[in-house]
Amino acid sequence: MLLLNKNIPLLNSLWLSISKTNLQFLMTNKFYGGSARNWSTLDSVEIVQDGEKFAKFNVSVMSAPVEYSFHCQLVGTSNLYPARLIPSNNEAKNWDVFISRLQIQGFNVENNRFSYASDCTGFFTPGIWMGLVISVVLLWILAYGIHMITQLTTNSRFDDPKGPALSVPQTE
Known part of the structure:
Protein backbone atom coordinates (compact mmCIF):
# COMPACT_ATOMS: atom_id res chain seq x y z
CA MET A 1 0.00 0.00 0.00
CA CYS A 120 -13.46 -6.81 -9.36
CA THR A 121 -12.28 -8.03 -12.76
CA GLY A 122 -15.19 -8.68 -15.08
CA PHE A 123 -15.74 -12.09 -16.63
CA PHE A 124 -14.79 -10.87 -20.08
CA THR A 125 -11.11 -10.07 -19.67
CA PRO A 126 -9.10 -8.94 -22.72
CA GLY A 127 -7.80 -12.50 -23.18
CA ILE A 128 -11.32 -13.92 -23.26
CA TRP A 129 -12.44 -11.23 -25.74
CA MET A 130 -9.51 -12.04 -28.03
CA GLY A 131 -10.33 -15.75 -27.86
CA LEU A 132 -13.98 -15.08 -28.70
CA VAL A 133 -13.16 -12.76 -31.61
CA ILE A 134 -10.64 -15.18 -33.10
CA SER A 135 -13.10 -18.08 -32.68
CA VAL A 136 -15.84 -16.14 -34.50
CA VAL A 137 -13.46 -15.27 -37.36
CA LEU A 138 -12.32 -18.89 -37.70
CA LEU A 139 -15.93 -20.15 -37.61
CA TRP A 140 -16.84 -17.67 -40.35
CA ILE A 141 -13.92 -18.90 -42.48
CA LEU A 142 -14.99 -22.52 -41.88
CA ALA A 143 -18.62 -21.75 -42.80
CA TYR A 144 -17.51 -19.94 -45.97
CA GLY A 145 -15.27 -22.88 -46.92
CA ILE A 146 -18.06 -25.42 -46.38
CA HIS A 147 -20.44 -23.23 -48.42
CA MET A 148 -17.93 -23.07 -51.28
CA ILE A 149 -17.37 -26.85 -51.20
CA THR A 150 -21.12 -27.54 -51.35
CA GLN A 151 -21.40 -25.32 -54.44
CA LEU A 152 -18.90 -27.37 -56.44
CA THR A 153 -20.39 -29.23 -59.40
CA THR A 154 -18.91 -32.31 -61.00
CA ASN A 155 -19.01 -33.37 -64.59
CA SER A 156 -21.83 -35.66 -65.60
CA ARG A 157 -20.77 -39.18 -66.56
CA PHE A 158 -22.16 -38.50 -70.03
CA ASP A 159 -19.92 -35.49 -70.58
CA ASP A 160 -16.82 -36.04 -72.64
CA PRO A 161 -14.15 -33.72 -71.30
CA LYS A 162 -12.38 -33.69 -74.70
CA GLY A 163 -15.49 -33.24 -76.81
CA PRO A 164 -17.82 -30.32 -77.33
CA ALA A 165 -20.03 -29.22 -74.49
CA LEU A 166 -23.41 -30.90 -74.16
CA SER A 167 -26.15 -28.69 -75.43
CA VAL A 168 -29.78 -29.18 -74.47
CA PRO A 169 -32.27 -27.13 -76.48
CA GLN A 170 -35.03 -25.53 -74.44
CA THR A 171 -37.53 -25.03 -77.26
CA GLU A 172 -39.58 -27.61 -79.18
Missing part, protein backbone atom coordinates in the same frame (compact mmCIF):
# COMPACT_ATOMS: atom_id res chain seq x y z
CA LEU A 2 1.27 3.44 -0.85
CA LEU A 3 -0.03 6.73 0.55
CA LEU A 4 1.49 9.87 -0.86
CA ASN A 5 0.57 13.40 0.18
CA LYS A 6 1.26 15.70 -2.76
CA ASN A 7 1.84 18.70 -0.45
CA ILE A 8 4.70 17.08 1.49
CA PRO A 9 8.01 17.25 -0.41
CA LEU A 10 9.90 14.02 -0.98
CA LEU A 11 13.29 13.68 0.69
CA ASN A 12 16.08 12.42 -1.60
CA SER A 13 13.54 10.78 -3.94
CA LEU A 14 12.28 8.48 -1.16
CA TRP A 15 8.66 8.18 -0.09
CA LEU A 16 7.97 10.01 3.15
CA SER A 17 6.12 7.76 5.56
CA ILE A 18 3.92 9.02 8.36
CA SER A 19 3.89 6.68 11.35
CA LYS A 20 0.41 7.38 12.75
CA THR A 21 -1.65 7.20 9.60
CA ASN A 22 -4.47 4.67 9.35
CA LEU A 23 -7.01 3.74 6.71
CA GLN A 24 -10.61 3.15 7.76
CA PHE A 25 -12.90 1.20 5.45
CA LEU A 26 -16.61 2.03 5.91
CA MET A 27 -18.92 -0.74 4.70
CA THR A 28 -22.68 -1.32 4.64
CA ASN A 29 -24.74 -4.49 4.56
CA LYS A 30 -27.94 -4.12 2.55
CA PHE A 31 -30.63 -6.49 1.25
CA TYR A 32 -31.43 -6.28 -2.46
CA GLY A 33 -34.74 -7.77 -3.58
CA GLY A 34 -33.58 -8.36 -7.16
CA SER A 35 -30.97 -10.89 -6.10
CA ALA A 36 -32.82 -11.89 -2.90
CA ARG A 37 -29.64 -11.66 -0.84
CA ASN A 38 -27.63 -9.29 1.31
CA TRP A 39 -24.71 -7.47 -0.28
CA SER A 40 -21.80 -5.81 1.47
CA THR A 41 -20.63 -2.58 -0.13
CA LEU A 42 -17.50 -0.59 0.56
CA ASP A 43 -18.84 2.97 0.69
CA SER A 44 -15.81 5.05 1.57
CA VAL A 45 -12.20 4.98 2.69
CA GLU A 46 -10.91 7.50 5.20
CA ILE A 47 -7.33 8.44 5.98
CA VAL A 48 -7.10 9.03 9.72
CA GLN A 49 -4.00 10.84 10.93
CA ASP A 50 -3.29 11.30 14.65
CA GLY A 51 -6.83 10.23 15.55
CA GLU A 52 -8.75 12.70 13.38
CA LYS A 53 -10.31 12.23 9.98
CA PHE A 54 -8.06 13.73 7.40
CA ALA A 55 -9.13 12.72 3.91
CA LYS A 56 -12.19 10.87 2.66
CA PHE A 57 -12.60 8.94 -0.59
CA ASN A 58 -15.81 7.57 -2.05
CA VAL A 59 -15.48 4.15 -3.66
CA SER A 60 -16.80 3.08 -7.04
CA VAL A 61 -18.14 -0.44 -7.64
CA MET A 62 -16.87 -2.43 -4.68
CA SER A 63 -19.57 -4.84 -3.62
CA ALA A 64 -19.99 -8.55 -3.10
CA PRO A 65 -22.59 -10.90 -1.66
CA VAL A 66 -22.32 -10.79 2.11
CA GLU A 67 -21.16 -14.43 2.20
CA TYR A 68 -18.12 -13.58 0.03
CA SER A 69 -15.11 -11.38 0.40
CA PHE A 70 -14.17 -8.76 -2.18
CA HIS A 71 -10.83 -8.92 -3.99
CA CYS A 72 -9.24 -6.48 -6.40
CA GLN A 73 -5.70 -6.55 -7.75
CA LEU A 74 -5.35 -2.76 -8.00
CA VAL A 75 -7.26 -0.07 -6.10
CA GLY A 76 -6.34 3.58 -6.08
CA THR A 77 -6.99 7.17 -7.01
CA SER A 78 -5.84 6.81 -10.63
CA ASN A 79 -8.32 6.36 -13.48
CA LEU A 80 -6.31 3.33 -14.62
CA TYR A 81 -7.41 1.11 -11.73
CA PRO A 82 -10.48 -1.15 -11.98
CA ALA A 83 -11.69 -0.05 -8.53
CA ARG A 84 -11.27 3.66 -8.02
CA LEU A 85 -11.09 5.86 -4.93
CA ILE A 86 -12.75 9.21 -5.67
CA PRO A 87 -11.74 12.17 -3.47
CA SER A 88 -14.77 13.56 -1.63
CA ASN A 89 -13.18 16.45 0.28
CA ASN A 90 -10.48 19.01 -0.46
CA GLU A 91 -7.84 17.28 1.64
CA ALA A 92 -8.37 14.00 -0.24
CA LYS A 93 -7.35 15.70 -3.49
CA ASN A 94 -3.85 16.08 -2.03
CA TRP A 95 -3.39 12.33 -1.63
CA ASP A 96 -2.49 9.58 -4.09
CA VAL A 97 -3.51 6.18 -2.79
CA PHE A 98 -2.42 2.87 -4.30
CA ILE A 99 -3.43 -0.48 -2.80
CA SER A 100 -2.37 -3.71 -4.46
CA ARG A 101 -4.09 -7.06 -3.85
CA LEU A 102 -6.88 -5.68 -1.66
CA GLN A 103 -9.14 -8.31 -0.14
CA ILE A 104 -11.80 -7.20 2.31
CA GLN A 105 -14.75 -8.84 4.04
CA GLY A 106 -16.77 -6.91 6.56
CA PHE A 107 -19.47 -9.39 7.51
CA ASN A 108 -19.86 -13.14 8.18
CA VAL A 109 -16.16 -13.69 8.85
CA GLU A 110 -15.55 -17.19 10.23
CA ASN A 111 -12.30 -18.42 11.83
CA ASN A 112 -10.53 -15.17 10.85
CA ARG A 113 -10.35 -16.35 7.23
CA PHE A 114 -11.67 -14.82 4.05
CA SER A 115 -14.44 -16.69 2.30
CA TYR A 116 -14.68 -17.14 -1.47
CA ALA A 117 -13.64 -13.92 -3.21
CA SER A 118 -15.80 -11.93 -5.61
CA ASP A 119 -13.25 -10.31 -7.90
Whole structure:
Protein backbone atom coordinates (compact mmCIF):
# COMPACT_ATOMS: atom_id res chain seq x y z
CA MET A 1 0.00 0.00 0.00
CA LEU A 2 1.27 3.44 -0.85
CA LEU A 3 -0.03 6.73 0.55
CA LEU A 4 1.49 9.87 -0.86
CA ASN A 5 0.57 13.40 0.18
CA LYS A 6 1.26 15.70 -2.76
CA ASN A 7 1.84 18.70 -0.45
CA ILE A 8 4.70 17.08 1.49
CA PRO A 9 8.01 17.25 -0.41
CA LEU A 10 9.90 14.02 -0.98
CA LEU A 11 13.29 13.68 0.69
CA ASN A 12 16.08 12.42 -1.60
CA SER A 13 13.54 10.78 -3.94
CA LEU A 14 12.28 8.48 -1.16
CA TRP A 15 8.66 8.18 -0.09
CA LEU A 16 7.97 10.01 3.15
CA SER A 17 6.12 7.76 5.56
CA ILE A 18 3.92 9.02 8.36
CA SER A 19 3.89 6.68 11.35
CA LYS A 20 0.41 7.38 12.75
CA THR A 21 -1.65 7.20 9.60
CA ASN A 22 -4.47 4.67 9.35
CA LEU A 23 -7.01 3.74 6.71
CA GLN A 24 -10.61 3.15 7.76
CA PHE A 25 -12.90 1.20 5.45
CA LEU A 26 -16.61 2.03 5.91
CA MET A 27 -18.92 -0.74 4.70
CA THR A 28 -22.68 -1.32 4.64
CA ASN A 29 -24.74 -4.49 4.56
CA LYS A 30 -27.94 -4.12 2.55
CA PHE A 31 -30.63 -6.49 1.25
CA TYR A 32 -31.43 -6.28 -2.46
CA GLY A 33 -34.74 -7.77 -3.58
CA GLY A 34 -33.58 -8.36 -7.16
CA SER A 35 -30.97 -10.89 -6.10
CA ALA A 36 -32.82 -11.89 -2.90
CA ARG A 37 -29.64 -11.66 -0.84
CA ASN A 38 -27.63 -9.29 1.31
CA TRP A 39 -24.71 -7.47 -0.28
CA SER A 40 -21.80 -5.81 1.47
CA THR A 41 -20.63 -2.58 -0.13
CA LEU A 42 -17.50 -0.59 0.56
CA ASP A 43 -18.84 2.97 0.69
CA SER A 44 -15.81 5.05 1.57
CA VAL A 45 -12.20 4.98 2.69
CA GLU A 46 -10.91 7.50 5.20
CA ILE A 47 -7.33 8.44 5.98
CA VAL A 48 -7.10 9.03 9.72
CA GLN A 49 -4.00 10.84 10.93
CA ASP A 50 -3.29 11.30 14.65
CA GLY A 51 -6.83 10.23 15.55
CA GLU A 52 -8.75 12.70 13.38
CA LYS A 53 -10.31 12.23 9.98
CA PHE A 54 -8.06 13.73 7.40
CA ALA A 55 -9.13 12.72 3.91
CA LYS A 56 -12.19 10.87 2.66
CA PHE A 57 -12.60 8.94 -0.59
CA ASN A 58 -15.81 7.57 -2.05
CA VAL A 59 -15.48 4.15 -3.66
CA SER A 60 -16.80 3.08 -7.04
CA VAL A 61 -18.14 -0.44 -7.64
CA MET A 62 -16.87 -2.43 -4.68
CA SER A 63 -19.57 -4.84 -3.62
CA ALA A 64 -19.99 -8.55 -3.10
CA PRO A 65 -22.59 -10.90 -1.66
CA VAL A 66 -22.32 -10.79 2.11
CA GLU A 67 -21.16 -14.43 2.20
CA TYR A 68 -18.12 -13.58 0.03
CA SER A 69 -15.11 -11.38 0.40
CA PHE A 70 -14.17 -8.76 -2.18
CA HIS A 71 -10.83 -8.92 -3.99
CA CYS A 72 -9.24 -6.48 -6.40
CA GLN A 73 -5.70 -6.55 -7.75
CA LEU A 74 -5.35 -2.76 -8.00
CA VAL A 75 -7.26 -0.07 -6.10
CA GLY A 76 -6.34 3.58 -6.08
CA THR A 77 -6.99 7.17 -7.01
CA SER A 78 -5.84 6.81 -10.63
CA ASN A 79 -8.32 6.36 -13.48
CA LEU A 80 -6.31 3.33 -14.62
CA TYR A 81 -7.41 1.11 -11.73
CA PRO A 82 -10.48 -1.15 -11.98
CA ALA A 83 -11.69 -0.05 -8.53
CA ARG A 84 -11.27 3.66 -8.02
CA LEU A 85 -11.09 5.86 -4.93
CA ILE A 86 -12.75 9.21 -5.67
CA PRO A 87 -11.74 12.17 -3.47
CA SER A 88 -14.77 13.56 -1.63
CA ASN A 89 -13.18 16.45 0.28
CA ASN A 90 -10.48 19.01 -0.46
CA GLU A 91 -7.84 17.28 1.64
CA ALA A 92 -8.37 14.00 -0.24
CA LYS A 93 -7.35 15.70 -3.49
CA ASN A 94 -3.85 16.08 -2.03
CA TRP A 95 -3.39 12.33 -1.63
CA ASP A 96 -2.49 9.58 -4.09
CA VAL A 97 -3.51 6.18 -2.79
CA PHE A 98 -2.42 2.87 -4.30
CA ILE A 99 -3.43 -0.48 -2.80
CA SER A 100 -2.37 -3.71 -4.46
CA ARG A 101 -4.09 -7.06 -3.85
CA LEU A 102 -6.88 -5.68 -1.66
CA GLN A 103 -9.14 -8.31 -0.14
CA ILE A 104 -11.80 -7.20 2.31
CA GLN A 105 -14.75 -8.84 4.04
CA GLY A 106 -16.77 -6.91 6.56
CA PHE A 107 -19.47 -9.39 7.51
CA ASN A 108 -19.86 -13.14 8.18
CA VAL A 109 -16.16 -13.69 8.85
CA GLU A 110 -15.55 -17.19 10.23
CA ASN A 111 -12.30 -18.42 11.83
CA ASN A 112 -10.53 -15.17 10.85
CA ARG A 113 -10.35 -16.35 7.23
CA PHE A 114 -11.67 -14.82 4.05
CA SER A 115 -14.44 -16.69 2.30
CA TYR A 116 -14.68 -17.14 -1.47
CA ALA A 117 -13.64 -13.92 -3.21
CA SER A 118 -15.80 -11.93 -5.61
CA ASP A 119 -13.25 -10.31 -7.90
CA CYS A 120 -13.46 -6.81 -9.36
CA THR A 121 -12.28 -8.03 -12.76
CA GLY A 122 -15.19 -8.68 -15.08
CA PHE A 123 -15.74 -12.09 -16.63
CA PHE A 124 -14.79 -10.87 -20.08
CA THR A 125 -11.11 -10.07 -19.67
CA PRO A 126 -9.10 -8.94 -22.72
CA GLY A 127 -7.80 -12.50 -23.18
CA ILE A 128 -11.32 -13.92 -23.26
CA TRP A 129 -12.44 -11.23 -25.74
CA MET A 130 -9.51 -12.04 -28.03
CA GLY A 131 -10.33 -15.75 -27.86
CA LEU A 132 -13.98 -15.08 -28.70
CA VAL A 133 -13.16 -12.76 -31.61
CA ILE A 134 -10.64 -15.18 -33.10
CA SER A 135 -13.10 -18.08 -32.68
CA VAL A 136 -15.84 -16.14 -34.50
CA VAL A 137 -13.46 -15.27 -37.36
CA LEU A 138 -12.32 -18.89 -37.70
CA LEU A 139 -15.93 -20.15 -37.61
CA TRP A 140 -16.84 -17.67 -40.35
CA ILE A 141 -13.92 -18.90 -42.48
CA LEU A 142 -14.99 -22.52 -41.88
CA ALA A 143 -18.62 -21.75 -42.80
CA TYR A 144 -17.51 -19.94 -45.97
CA GLY A 145 -15.27 -22.88 -46.92
CA ILE A 146 -18.06 -25.42 -46.38
CA HIS A 147 -20.44 -23.23 -48.42
CA MET A 148 -17.93 -23.07 -51.28
CA ILE A 149 -17.37 -26.85 -51.20
CA THR A 150 -21.12 -27.54 -51.35
CA GLN A 151 -21.40 -25.32 -54.44
CA LEU A 152 -18.90 -27.37 -56.44
CA THR A 153 -20.39 -29.23 -59.40
CA THR A 154 -18.91 -32.31 -61.00
CA ASN A 155 -19.01 -33.37 -64.59
CA SER A 156 -21.83 -35.66 -65.60
CA ARG A 157 -20.77 -39.18 -66.56
CA PHE A 158 -22.16 -38.50 -70.03
CA ASP A 159 -19.92 -35.49 -70.58
CA ASP A 160 -16.82 -36.04 -72.64
CA PRO A 161 -14.15 -33.72 -71.30
CA LYS A 162 -12.38 -33.69 -74.70
CA GLY A 163 -15.49 -33.24 -76.81
CA PRO A 164 -17.82 -30.32 -77.33
CA ALA A 165 -20.03 -29.22 -74.49
CA LEU A 166 -23.41 -30.90 -74.16
CA SER A 167 -26.15 -28.69 -75.43
CA VAL A 168 -29.78 -29.18 -74.47
CA PRO A 169 -32.27 -27.13 -76.48
CA GLN A 170 -35.03 -25.53 -74.44
CA THR A 171 -37.53 -25.03 -77.26
CA GLU A 172 -39.58 -27.61 -79.18
